[in-house]
Amino acid sequence: MWQSYINAFKNYLKLERSLSENSVEAYLHDAEKLYQYMLLTDPAVSPMEVTERQLMNFLVYLGELGLTAHSQARILSGLKSFFKYLLLENLIQRDPTQLLEAPKLGRKLPDTLSFPEIEAMLAAIDLSTPGGTRDRAMLEVLYSSGLRVSELLNLRLTNCYFDAGFVRVLGKGDKVRLVPIGEDAMHYTRIYVEHVRSTLDVQKGDEDTIFLNLRGKQLSRISVFTTIKKLADEVNIKKNISPHTFRHSFATHLIEGGADLRAVQQMLGHESITTTEIYTHLDRDYLKQTLREYHPRSSKRS
Numbered sequence: 126m127w128q129s130y131i132n133a134f135k136n137y138l139k140l141e142r143s144l145s146e147n148s149v150e151a152y153l154h155d156a157e158k159l160y161q162y163m164l165l166t167d168p169a170v171s172p173m174e175v176t177e178r179q180l181m182n183f184l185v186y187l188g189e190l191g192l193t194a195h196s197q198a199r200i201l202s203g204l205k206s207f208f209k210y211l212l213l214e215n216l217i218q219r220d221p222t223q224l225l226e227a228p229k230l231g232r233k234l235p236d237t238l239s240f241p242e243i244e245a246m247l248a249a250i251d252l253s254t255p256g257g258t259r260d261r262a263m264l265e266v267l268y269s270s271g272l273r274v275s276e277l278l279n280l281r282l283t284n285c286y287f288d289a290g291f292v293r294v295l296g297k298g299d300k301v302r303l304v305p306i307g308e309d310a311m312h313y314t315r316i317y318v319e320h321v322r323s324t325l326d327v328q329k330g331d332e333d334t335i336f337l338n339l340r341g342k343q344l345s346r347i348s349v350f351t352t353i354k355k356l357a358d359e360v361n362i363k364k365n366i367s368p369h370t371f372r373h374s375f376a377t378h379l380i381e382g383g384a385d386l387r388a389v390q391q392m393l394g395h396e397s398i399t400t401t402e403i404y405t406h407l408d409r410d411y412l413k414q415t416l417r418e419y420h421p422r423s424s425k426r427s
Contacts, residue, residue, distance in 0.1 A: 155203025198227035269310035271375035274368035382419035
């Protein structure tokens with residue numbers, strides 16, 4: 126049902142609005158994204174039955190997946206065109222996007238998990254399964270090192286220097302940084318690599334990727350997001366949780382514990398004109414010592 130209306134929308138954009146091929150494709154992708162979301166949440170709902178509340182939840186979902194406010198605003202613009210088309214065709218009587226506002230382009234920090242909440246989520250993982258063993262290692266790394274989800278998924282075996290207590294991370298703008306990693310994260314990652322990953326039929330191109338699905342392919346962002354949401358539900362955490370919540374919690378817990386803000390900024394890979402210079406004065410031993418002293422899960426395993 127959705128696909129037929131999206132196809133008709135395509136003809137409207139081409140013939141009546143005379144948009145360029147790139148603009149048409151962008152609008153269609155926006156409508157397709159909403160369609161995919163509705164399949165996950167309300168598969169029986171047609172385009173004519175979509176409500177303002179469902180669209181608001183869709184925008185929240187995009188944010189949880191890591192899309193910036195700019196990207197969310199652009200997608201909303203495409204959806205406004207789609208529902209305007211349905212209105213022009215008398216397929217709907219009211220445009221559900223009419224009162225929706227684009228996300229503010231200012232930065233909004235996500236919810237933070239407390240240390241007991243982090244512990245509860247980690248404890249809820251079933252370590253008797255291959256997927257559970259991987260998920261425990263994955264979330265330990267997220268919380269131990271404050272990585273972005275893209276950095277986690279692109280982490281390489283050859284970039285893990287566990288003897289030195291560091292991982293080499295490729296961040297935004299292809300900037301490389303060395304980030305200290307906690308003892309628990311190294312412990313569970315070793316278990317995963319030795320007892321689960323080694324049994325997988327690793328697909329071509331992913332031979333050096335650490336975190337794989339059970340078919341031997343690199344994990345997707347959606348997979349990590351879904352895992353975290355499921356664990357939060359299992360332990361009755363009602364906050365708006367995403368992979369970025371672990372990154373923000375990592376930084377918050379370090380700073381609240383007394384860690385030097387400059388060290389935390391370097392571990393996160395945040396750079397600006399005013400802070401880049403002081404970053405150069407921080408050596409690796411200092412960063413590792415900061416993690417050991419102030420991170421709640423950094424103590425050495427007995």
